[in-house]
Structures are given as structure tokens and as C-alpha cells.
Amino acid sequence: MTALQTYLAALAPGIDIVAGCAGMSEDQLCAAGAPNKTARTLLTLADALFAPTSFSRLQRQAVNAARERAHPLPTLEVIERYAARAKTKRDAWRLRVELCRTAADTDEMEKLARKKLRELNPPTPPRPGVRIRRRKDAPWTLAITGPSSLIADLESSLDEDAPLDSVAALFSPSGAAPATRPTITTNAIITLDELDRIIDGDGEEITIQLTDGARLTGAELVSRTLAERGLITLVHPYEGAVNLYRTERMASEKQRLMAAAENPVCPWPACNYPADKCQVHHLQAWRHGGETNMSNLATCCPYHNGVNDDDPNAPPVRGRLVRRRGRVVWQPPWADTAASPSSPNEPVQPTPPDPPH
Ligand SMILES: [Zn+2]
Structure with missing residues (x-):
């Protein structure tokens, strides 16, 4: 016999191979010559079909059926992969017995197992609504789930060749587009040099002493640094945002x-x-x-605003947002709170950064 014939012949009485592994460890199987992945597959099967279970009657039926049908190892793997996904142990055992009793090759078994598992775990109907998936460095997804008539209507108004453009058009119908689209206002950020000193930040305007000794108002610095950009926020590396400038009228919501x-x-x-x-x-x-x-202010999503440990004297549970060296960071519940500023309102002295490690 060629090596191939030997291999194929050996796959056939799958249940006997599995029985042979019962009670062995992964190390023992590997020492006996099994590749890691094969060892794990065999042990998963041995664990299901030969380890003690409270469903011993069903286990016996499954093993006997598998032997009678002479299912090869790959078919047993398929059966186990689906049985393991049943919601209860009883369901899993009924599925193993039923599948082991079926005469089917590996491909047919896969189809049958998928169908039977779907009957056991019927998919829950999707909830109507609009869901958004925001990814850090990839495009976002807006998923709309609703009555078939609504979705079909939406779909029929899309241009197959330019679906994204037509979605944009749907949300701002032609003619009304400029009026209904929210205005986007740029808010540029200038980070001050860490040694620049904010001399007076009480009023509407701040004065900054630059490291070369010159004094500038924030507005002067902004006009030197940037041409018209809409909104410009000055952020100090240790104190955080210090003032907001605007080149166009802005009524409120400055903070x-x-x-x-x-x-x-x-x-x-x-x-x-x-x-x-x-x-x-x-x-x-x-x-x-x-x-x-x-x-003392930071943006925070409604969920994390809700779970933030607001009471500094209570035992920490989920951690909290703190300002540390000017930056808003999450302080984990296991953090050594004594080492960090306990009150973000304490005046933070501009301190030199840590030396590089
Ligand atoms: Zn959040």
C-alpha cells in the first residue's frame, strides 16, 4: 500500500481512532507522533464521545452508530463542530446521535448538520432600527433594518452604479441640499509650546509669554499661526484647552x-x-x-458618562476619567489613586515632561 492508501484506509474507522485517544494528554499524543492540531482535534472528539457524562445512554448510542456507519474521522469532526454549538447538552447529544446514525459523506453531513443545528437554534429576527458601526481607521457602516416595504423603497431609489452618491442624495434631496445639510465648522487646534506661560487667562483673552520672552495675546498668536480657519482652540500641553477663537460669529456652546x-x-x-x-x-x-x-470638562459618551466612578471616596468599580498632565485619560479602578492628582481642579503647575525612558 502507498502512504496515501494507508492514510485514507486509516481514516475510515474514525470512532476507533478516537477511542484510542481516550484518557491521553495532548503531550502524550504529540509524543506518539500526532501534529499539535491533530492531537487537539482528536482530544476534542475523545472528550465528547468517551469522557464520563450524565447523558451516558445517548453517548453510547452515538458511539455505536458511528461505529456501525464507519464514519471516517473528518465526518466525526463535522458532527462534533455542529453539536458543540447546540444551546443545551441534551440538544447536543440528540444531534450527535441523529447525525451519527445518518449515512452521509463528509460534505452531505456538513449540510445536514447545519440544517439540524438551525432547527435547534433558530436565528433571532433582527430588531428594526438604524445602527452605526464606527471604525478607527476604516470606513463606517450605517445599517438600516425595517419593514421590507421601506427597505425595498429605499433600495429602489439607489443608483446601482453610484450607490453611495445616491444615499447621500436621499438624505439631502436635491434643491434642499444646501439648506438642510448641517454646516461643518472647522475647529483647528494649536498646541502651545510646553514652556510657554499663560500669564492671564481669566478674561475673554489670554496672554502668553513665549520662550523667547515675547508676549502675545492668544488672538495674535492665532493670527500669526493660521490664516482663516473658522474656529481655533488653543490647547496647552499640561493645562488642556485654554481658549477658543473664532473667525466667524458663534453664539454659544463654546465650552x-x-x-x-x-x-x-x-x-x-x-x-x-x-x-x-x-x-x-x-x-x-x-x-x-x-x-x-x-x-474640569471632557467629552464623554453617554454610556461611559454613566459608568464613570464619580464619587472619589467610593470604592472604584469601572475607573474614571481624570486630567493628568493636561490630558484627559481613563484611570483604571486598580490604579494607585494616591499617586495621581485627586482633584482635577487643583492648579496644575506646568512641569517638565518625564525624561525619555
Ligand atoms: Zn465612551
């Missing part, structure tokens, strides 16, 4: 816009919730004496 400029998405790790939909969060909670000034 919200500044907070959004400083943190364009929710500052909790891996949360990508956009600032425009965020709430303005008090780092030191209002009821614990936190004030509504820029150094």
Missing part, C-alpha cells in the same frame, strides 16, 4: 466645542464615540464640588 476639540472622541480606551454626540462630562462631579470650567 462644548473646546472639549470636543481636545477630545474628538470619547476618551475611554477603545471607545470611538464621536464628540459631536458626546455629553460634556465633569471630571470632578458637580455634586462633589466640580466646577464648570475647561480644566
Whole structure:
């Protein structure tokens, strides 16, 4: 017999191979010559079909049927892969027995197992609504789930050749487009040099002493640095956002816009919730004496605003947002709170950065 014939012949009595592995460890199987992946597959099958279970009667039926039908190893793998996804152990065993009793090759078994599992775990109908998936460095997805008539109507108004353009047109019908589209205002950010000193930041204007000794108002610095850009927020590396300038009239929401400029998405790790939909969060909670000034404010999504550990004296549960060296960061519940500024309202002295490690 060629090696191929030997291999194929050996696959056939799959259940006997599995029985032979019962009670062995992965190391033992590997030492006996099995590649890691084969060892794991065999042990998964041995565990299901030969380890003690409270469904011993069904287990016996499955093993006997598998032997009678002489299912090769790959077919047993298919059966186990689907049986393991049943919601209850009883369902899993009934599925194993039924599939083992069926005469089917591996491909047919795959189809049958998928069908039977779907009968056991019927898919839950999708909930109507509009869901958005925001990805950090990839395009976003807007998924609309609703009555078939609505979705069919929407679909029929799309141009097959330019679906994205026609979606954009649907949301702002021609003629009304300029009036209904939200105006986008640029908010540029200038980070001050870390040694620049903010001499007076109380009023509408701040004065900055530059490291070359010159004094400039924030507006002068802005006009020197940038041409007309709409909104410009000055952010100090340690103190955070310090003032907002505008080259066009802006009625309100100055603090919200500044907070959004400083943190364009929710500052909790891996949360990508956009600032425009965020709430303005008090780092030191209002009821614990936190004030509504820029150094105490941060954008935060509604979810994380809700789970933030607001009470600094209560045992930490989910962690909280704090301003550390001017930046809003998430302080994990296991952090050594004594080592960090306990009150974000404490005046933060501009300190030199850590030396490079
Ligand atoms: Zn968040």
C-alpha cells in the first residue's frame, strides 16, 4: 500500500481512532507522533464521545452508530463542530446521535448538520432600527433594518452604479441640499509650546509669554499661526484647552466645542464615540464640588458618562476619567489613586515632561 492508501484506509474507522485517544494528554499524543492540531482535534472528539457524562445512554448510542456507519474521522469532526454549538447538552447529544446514525459523506453531513443545528437554534429576527458601526481607521457602516416595504423603497431609489452618491442624495434631496445639510465648522487646534506661560487667562483673552520672552495675546498668536480657519482652540500641553477663537460669529456652546476639540472622541480606551454626540462630562462631579470650567470638562459618551466612578471616596468599580498632565485619560479602578492628582481642579503647575525612558 502507498502512504496515501494507508492514510485514507486509516481514516475510515474514525470512532476507533478516537477511542484510542481516550484518557491521553495532548503531550502524550504529540509524543506518539500526532501534529499539535491533530492531537487537539482528536482530544476534542475523545472528550465528547468517551469522557464520563450524565447523558451516558445517548453517548453510547452515538458511539455505536458511528461505529456501525464507519464514519471516517473528518465526518466525526463535522458532527462534533455542529453539536458543540447546540444551546443545551441534551440538544447536543440528540444531534450527535441523529447525525451519527445518518449515512452521509463528509460534505452531505456538513449540510445536514447545519440544517439540524438551525432547527435547534433558530436565528433571532433582527430588531428594526438604524445602527452605526464606527471604525478607527476604516470606513463606517450605517445599517438600516425595517419593514421590507421601506427597505425595498429605499433600495429602489439607489443608483446601482453610484450607490453611495445616491444615499447621500436621499438624505439631502436635491434643491434642499444646501439648506438642510448641517454646516461643518472647522475647529483647528494649536498646541502651545510646553514652556510657554499663560500669564492671564481669566478674561475673554489670554496672554502668553513665549520662550523667547515675547508676549502675545492668544488672538495674535492665532493670527500669526493660521490664516482663516473658522474656529481655533488653543490647547496647552499640561493645562488642556485654554481658549477658543473664532473667525466667524458663534453664539454659544463654546465650552462644548473646546472639549470636543481636545477630545474628538470619547476618551475611554477603545471607545470611538464621536464628540459631536458626546455629553460634556465633569471630571470632578458637580455634586462633589466640580466646577464648570475647561480644566474640569471632557467629552464623554453617554454610556461611559454613566459608568464613570464619580464619587472619589467610593470604592472604584469601572475607573474614571481624570486630567493628568493636561490630558484627559481613563484611570483604571486598580490604579494607585494616591499617586495621581485627586482633584482635577487643583492648579496644575506646568512641569517638565518625564525624561525619555
Ligand atoms: Zn465612551
